[in-house]
Amino acid sequence: MASVDRKEDIIQPGFIIRERWKVRKKLGGGGFGEIYEALDMLTEEQIALKVESTLQQKQVLKMEVAVLKKLQGKDHVCKFIACGRNDRFNYIAMSLQGRNLAELRRAQPRACFTISTTIRLALQLISAIEAIHSVGFLHRDIKPSNFAMGRLMNTQKTVYMLDFGLARQWVGNSGEVRQPRNVVGFRGTVRYASISAHKNKEMGRVDDMWSLFYMLVEFIIGQLPWRKIKDKEQVGIMKEKYDHKSFLKYLPSQFHPFLSHITSLNYSDTPDYSFLRGLMYQGMNARGIKDDDPFDWEK
Numbered sequence: 001m002a003s004v005d006r007k008e009d010i011i012q013p014g015f016i017i018r019e020r021w022k023v024r025k026k027l028g029g030g031g032f033g034e035i036y037e038a039l040d041m042l043t044e045e046q047i048a049l050k051v052e053s054t055l056q057q058k059q060v061l062k063m064e065v066a067v068l069k070k071l072q073g074k075d076h077v078c079k080f081i082a083c084g085r086n087d088r089f090n091y092i093a094m095s096l097q098g099r100n101l102a103e104l105r106r107a108q109p110r111a112c113f114t115i116s117t118t119i120r121l122a123l124q125l126i127s128a129i130e131a132i133h134s135v136g137f138l139h140r141d142i143k144p145s146n147f148a149m150g151r152l153m154n155t156q157k158t159v160y161m162l163d164f165g166l167a168r169q170w171v172g173n174s175g176e177v178r179q180p181r182n183v184v185g186f187r188g189t190v191r192y193a194s195i196s197a198h199k200n201k202e203m204g205r206v207d208d209m210w211s212l213f214y215m216l217v218e219f220i221i222g223q224l225p226w227r228k229i230k231d232k233e234q235v236g237i238m239k240e241k242y243d244h245k246s247f248l249k250y251l252p253s254q255f256h257p258f259l260s261h262i263t264s265l266n267y268s269d270t271p272d273y274s275f276l277r278g279l280m281y282q283g284m285n286a287r288g289i290k291d292d293d294p295f296d297w298e299k
């Protein structure tokens with residue numbers, strides 16, 4: 001979500017937080033905050049700082065901190081370093097990752113990834129989504145710019161999940177699926193939203209999987225049919241009319257059971273993450289794809 005009216009940045013390069021983190025440069029400004037690269041003067045490591053103005057209407061950093069803390073120790077998750085606030089902004093410090101998957105795709109010659117890269121990313125993306133679901137939360141904004149590759153020798157083959165600002169708890173106090181609300185405001189990003197999210201229905205774990213499916217289709221084909229349409233309602237109508245099976249002719253055959261599986265799920269169902277990963281492994285075997293083959297951007 002790019003904000004339209006560009007206000008002044010919350011912090012400037014050179015600014016030091018708690019005598020420890022020196023801001024270097026702005027990496028991006030999303031819908032709900034700004035991301036900076038900073039130097040941890042204690043450890044000499046580069047880190048990422050996400051900041052949110054205290055004046056902002058919708059405060060989401062608190063959710064971000066809660067979910068990131070719950071996810072610590074799992075794969076595909078940034079290291080939580082610290083969080084805090086002052087009179088001007090709230091901030092969270094976490095490990096710094098490399099380029100996000102939207103940037104990496106757009107940098108490819110035909111703006112698409114090979115089947116090999118897509119399938120191996122899919123394996124990691126399924127596990128990342130399973131991880132957030134396993135701690136009781138939905139992500140609700142699964143999209144390529146919310147995943148980044150690591151930037152260090154030992155992390156550059158790993159996908160990291162970003163941005164838990166729209167997360168919501170799906171599990172109730174006794175481990176049951178929370179009762180769905182009848183109508184909810186739309187959350188997420190139009191291009192990757194599930195049909196049910198377009199209809200303002202309560203999202204479940206399946207809706208994160210739908211967004212993943214749209215991501216993977218876009219990776220392979222290089223675009224989605226509704227890419228140029230801004231209007232949320234129109235995109236919703238288009239998705240409803242669109243025969244999703246027609247994507248399959250461009251995709252490895254394993255995407256047929258992938259699509260059938262997510263189509264079969266309802267709000268309260270648990271996706272079969274292992275089954276979906278199994279399909280991706282089948283696709284790798286059928287095509288002689290190896291775990292450690294280079295990704296498209298490494299070639």
Ligand SMILES: Nc1ncnc2c1ncn2[C@@H]1O[C@H](COP(=O)(O)OP(=O)(O)OP(=O)(O)O)[C@@H](O)[C@H]1O
Nearest residue numbers: 001028030031032033035048095096097100145163
């Ligand atoms: N830990 C990180 N390391 C490196 N880059 C990051 C990190 N966190 C976020 N970014 C970059 O900043 C961008 C925006 O981050 P994030 O999605 O968390 O913010 P946001 O304000 O919710 O943005 P949006 O509304 O676009 O999703 C990401 O696409 C990513 O490129």
